[in-house]
Amino acid sequence: MNIAELVTRRYTCKAYDPQRPLTADELLQLQAILRCSPSSVNSQPWHFFFVTSEEGKARLLPALTEHNVAKVRSAPLTVVIATRTELDDGHLQALLTQEALDGRFGGNAEAQKGADTARRYYVGLNSTSAQKQQEWMARQAYIALGFLLMGAAAMDLDATPIEGFFPEKMDAALGLEALGLKSVVVASVGHHSVEDFNAALPKSRLPLQQVLTQL
DSSP: OOHHHHHHHOOBOOOBOTTOOOOHHHHHHHHHHHHTOOOGGGOOOEEEEEEOSHHHHHHHGGGBOHHHHHHHHHSSEEEEEEEESOOOHHHHHHHHHHHHHTTSSTTOHHHHHHHHHHHHHHHHHTOSSHHHHHHHHHHHHHHHHHHHHHHHHHTTOEEEEEOOBOHHHHHHHHTHHHHTEEEEEEEEEEOBOTTOGGGGSOOOOOOHHHHOOOO
16 A cells, blocks of 8 residues: 555545445444554543444534535444543543553553553643643544544545534533543545545645655
8 A cells, every 4th residue: 555645545525425334344444443543642532433323413413514414414424533521540540451451561560650650741741721631632632533534545435524513512412521521523434426526626735845844
């Protein structure tokens, strides 16, 4: 796979074919991509809602801006990426426990303690206010979004990043407050339809020399 060709080929889908569902294997691959996305100090401050049912879509529609309703209605998958309302001690302990179970410390108690101390230090640096912590967690969510978009392209699927929604309505639709979560960004995934005008348009980006400096 040539990554440069992949990123040149992928584009933002504007209309989906509702008659082309995703396979069970494709859904599992997309779930794995999100689960394994990187985050600062492995903080994993996220939760992903995979919406594939008509009932699930209907819950989301009132929270979307008008021009995004058709995309979510016709796409076989919509992902709502949420972050925690707070990176509390329970979550940090859960991360450390999972890392130990996954063998990252090789049974070395000092290594485990060092990893915990380092993570709490960097979490603290980005948590001088509740707003700053929320912004930091949102940046992690966008890393996951990037992986989802690239992963979909690598699977010959089309995708659309969606910021056109009302967070308060989305939170209410999914009951996020009770779960200690806040919606951050949405993406739809599927196969484009013949009505997708963007599929035939050439990609447009500023010249490389305007956006990149090599030192």
